[in-house]
Amino acid sequence: MESSLPYYQPHANEVELFEYAYNNQLPVLIKGPTGCGKTRFITHMAAKLGIPLNTVACHDDLTAADLVGRHLIGDGATYWNDGPLTRSVREGGICYLDEVIEARKDTTVVLHPLSDDRRILPLDRTGEVLEAPDNFMLVVSYNPGYQNFLKGMKPSTRQRFISIRFDFPAVKLEQQILSNESGASEDVVKRLVSLGNALRSLKDHDLEEAASTRLLIYAARLIKSGFDPVESCRCSLVEPLTDDLETAEALMEIARATFGK
């Protein structure tokens, strides 16, 4: 990143909204498809507000102890080691739980008291009750598109957050983002965005996920640095989106129609 502030192109009023939420000490939930700029938005906002950012990428085995902390053994004694959430509550700043539905269910228990007006983090193991400082902000994100029958967010958890829905940017905006992120020529950027939107209309019928802005940026970077445009599309757009040979072949045809060969 060239400047101190990471590049972020607002879609609507989300920057303003986030600032209001921060000033009012409200937790924020961001939902949106993969690669539409959720993480970049948080990084941008943390830099803009001048507060530290602690990111936790959640996974199936992430337990409450992983967030809060645990006792470790050392030198014949045990000592307490803060988890990322605890550290964030102690130091202030944004604690960002990425893909929060991936985490195990018991994690919601520690999130609940933090995300309502109590703003506390009770540490059962040490008997401490941490009060979040004014500049602490809890942000969680998830991708509503994944279809796993056992994963989803409990309504009681969802209702503790200010929710912002992210989607892929409009054509003009996306072109701007692409040229900013990759430095590719206007023509390439236009074609890529048009291709991306064509692929997005296949979601739910032929493709599970829509082509993300991130993938388009990858393609733009490859093309910018001189790699063959059609091949760039193959490896950064087509293959990441589908394993099915016939579908991949069809997507390649659209890529060829976009870049010509």
Next chain:
Amino acid sequence: MEEQVGAFWHRWVTHTASQRHPEAAVLLEDIQKSLGVIFRALGGDGGLKVEASYATDHFGQRTLLQRIAGSDKRVNNSWRDERALLLPPLVDLFADPGLNRDLYIWLAMLAATPVEAGEQHWIEQNRNNTVQTLQRFPGLRQRYQHLAEAVIALRPPVEKVSLSQRITEQAIQEVILHPDSAPPFPLDYKVGHIQPIPLWLVLPPDQLGVQLSQEENGAPPPDSNEKSPTKEPKNKKRRKAERTENPDGKSGLLALRMETIFSWAEYVKVDRTTDDDEDENAEERAEDLDHLSIARDQQTSGPKVKFDLDLPAAEYDDMPLSEGVLYPEWNYKTHQLVKDQCSVIPLLAVRAESCGLPDALRMPARKVRRQFEALIPSRTWFRGEADGAELDLESYIEFAADQLGKYHGEEPSLYRDFRRGNRDLATLLLADLSLSTDSWVNNHSRVVDVIRESLHLFSDALSRTGDRFSLYGFSSLNRDHVRFHQIKTFEEPFSDTIRGRIEAVKPGYYTRMGAAIRHATSLLVKQPASRRILLLLTDGKPNDLDKYEGRYGIEDTREAIFEAKRVGLYPFCVTIDEEGGEYLPHIFGPSGYIVIRKPEELPLRLPRLYAQITQGNG
């Protein structure tokens, strides 16, 4: 000898006259799926299928040789109607297979361009769409030029075209080569005399016919969509058909011997049962005919079929549990949910005798149970137990820390144990029991037997996991009689009575899927579980006696699935219909269904599938 010479001549002359390249042919069926994806990606309607078009006559100029050979009278055009995008079954126009393939791709892309509202001449429409497509996909330009030049090369040189057609032909060639810059097309030309243009879409032939006949009689076109279900031939090639007037009985040829008219026919015992057999060669004959003529009388064939499938008398039928429950139905043409369209009648097989697991299923059941043990990954480590398989290190550290800190708490729980947790799941299995399940999958069993076995093994496996589940079956006979068989509710414990009801399921009637799904949704949504799965087991497309067929049924089912998703259910479809891949993604989404190619595997696969879709950190 004469015949041989004739045959040889015919072969030689048609081969020489033909400007085609069979060795470079590209078949539609090979790239059908890709074309569908391309069509949808460029904005084509997801509800349209891609299928092969039928040949229609053309009156364009043929070469002398073609006229001698009597070949190339008909041509496979491409067009789009409300059900499908129709493309030629094969393209062999060019010697280069790449070009043939490009033509297909071009047609799919052209067809996906949105049609502008308003009446427009078809040539101008094609030109506009071409320009639009090329603007959207600049990379296509070069390939389009190649194709255009190749297509022009197939057309007769302008100088050789008869004088009356020369201007038209020249204009067409100009539009093909330079769609952006060619002058507007001259509109005074004879439509029949244009050489086919493989690069463009034509108007649907029925629309063309209807337009002509409308001009003739000023009557509105009959709605061709409402027809009773018929057996679809395996080869689903569409054929050209026309409507002819039904003879009024007053005029026309009398196909009766005159002497029988004034006599009484006496009853003679003749076995005529074979007369009712289906004509097996009908398909072949239809192939040979140029077009099929279909007369419309005022009666539908519905009542005739209904007679065969009449409802059993009340005393033999299953007991209705309640009055019919009314459900809406989605009309995709008007984009409206029509209220109270269907009546779903819950039924219970009261006469079913309870029985144990059929002997033949004992072995597979044991296998499935074992698989379930291994596959359901809900067994987790439970920490802080008073007793358990091994020491819980973390608890121990805590305990040791407390000891050091001179804090003595209650009885320490220092063990951890590996066992199964409670899964917060409720599953409703809805099985299709329509008459189509009466067909045979192999020499030993019918589809319904396979479904029955699947229900047995599924319920046996689930009853052991402790997951909450219920079983229902459905069939339908028109919209006011959707039969919803209750096999096991969520409240009933699994028992031999349930097994008896599974044994008692039998196939009948049709598949009005939407209404059945809506009723199942209403039952499942009442379950308190945090994950509710609607598992649909079927062998084919939705269909029923009335208009519930083809796209209507599919769109209604799709809407019912959307409704189920909206209230937080997880619908999943398991089908043994090999063609399921064509319409299921549209209904259930790409990961919402699975096609089982070997129906006989279904009983074993179903429980395993259930384990797969429910695994996670429940």
